Amino acid sequence: MIVLNGNWKEEIIEAFDNGMQLTSIFTGLSPSKVYKRCSFLEKIWEMSLTAFDSPREVQVVIDNNNRLFISFGTFSFVEFSEDPVGMKLPVKCWIHTHPFGKAYFSGTDLSTINTWKTRMLSAIVLGDNEHQTWFRNVDYMEHHSYQKTEYIEFKELKEEE
Numbered sequence: 001m002i003v004l005n006g007n008w009k010e011e012i013i014e015a016f017d018n019g020m021q022l023t024s025i026f027t028g029l030s031p032s033k034v035y036k037r038c039s040f041l042e043k044i045w046e047m048s049l050t051a052f053d054s055p056r057e058v059q060v061v062i063d064n065n066n067r068l069f070i071s072f073g074t075f076s077f078v079e080f081s082e083d084p085v086g087m088k089l090p091v092k093c094w095i096h097t098h099p100f101g102k103a104y105f106s107g108t109d110l111s112t113i114n115t116w117k118t119r120m121l122s123a124i125v126l127g128d129n130e131h132q133t134w135f136r137n138v139d140y141m142e143h144h145s146y147q148k149t150e151y152i153e154f155k156e157l158k159e160e161e
Contacts, residue, residue: 061095089119096109
């Protein structure tokens with residue numbers, strides 16, 4: 001495994017903006033609310049695809065003190081290589097990526113949610129322009145898809161001479 005971006009964790013932490021992104025995450029992702037893009041989630045997705053020699057799952061756990069515990073794994077699995085020392089429960093949100101593109105809670109993910117659901121408030125899985133959420137207070141999942149943003153270079157038309 002080769003890390004191409006040695007600052008990948010710092011970029012995620014910076015995008016979190018000392019917890020200011022929590023409002024955006026939970027307002028934008030709450031049930032019955034309209035989804036709005038969140039730069040923090042977009043940064044996690046970007047690092048999952050670009051920070052390493054190949055796309056890898058990245059997980060970010062936000063603890064009750066708004067501290068981030070970040071790790072990466074393989075293309076299809078992620079865990080903590082070391083125990084997350086000092087994590088304050090309950091976990092506000094467990095976020096992880098599926099770099100193969102589909103945002104859905106796999107069997108392993110559902111098992112993790114089931115194990116942690118008394119000590120975790122929410123979970124998000126990120127895919128390619130989609131995400132799925134789980135909230136303990138409603139105990140169901142929502143799937144959100146959104147349109148890709150495409151940038152097109154603007155070229156002025158020149159009058160023919």
